[in-house]
Amino acid sequence: QTVVTQEPSLTVSPGGTVTLTCGSSTGAVTSGYFPNWFQQKPGQPPRALIYSATNRHSWTPARFSGSLLGGKAALTLSGVQPQDEAEYYCLLYYGGAWVFGGGTKLTVL
């Protein structure tokens, strides 16, 4: 069973920078996994942020950036704002099937 791993929780100060990661039990995450990142706030559907590891959607603020880092997909938030407090999920492609990470709860404090 494939497992996608994310940090369960992270805390960042307003204005700070934080990096969330997304790893795979099968090995290094590459562009072929088509990493997608989503933000979800309580009571709302997820909102798409990043696709294909590095590409922002038209509505994604520039302070969100995606990369491949050290064998993992990464989501970096720069100049964090209070409204960025949310749960963040990554989604990876495994040749037909997809798997979500367990999510990272980001606290802005």
Place this chain on the structure above:
Amino acid sequence: QVQLVQSGAEVKKPGASVKVSCKASEYPFTNYYVHWVRQAPGQGLEWMGIINPSGGTTTYAQKFQGRVTMTMDTSTSTVYMELSSLRSEDTAVYYCARAASSGNSYASVDYWGQGILVTVSS
């Protein structure tokens, strides 16, 4: 603008089946895959499967194989997800989400439905 509008909440008894819908609008229906994703109360997102409206091919998560069926109706731009042999652990919000099937944004998941709460209770 692009919309995925899902059907209303459902309450089912254990052992029953549920069929929920996701109606797409304002984009070429057959040019985008549709994922189904669920979220149990207080839990994370769980990928259930995907359907390609251009042809109807499907891929299901191993966990749901044999219990889930995804179909579509191109005449109404609607995809359906049916889950059978329901148990209490299937109580969750069920989402549909669109993903590009070609081009530079291939596999990008962008728009989501509003979600459907399915409650399984005796």
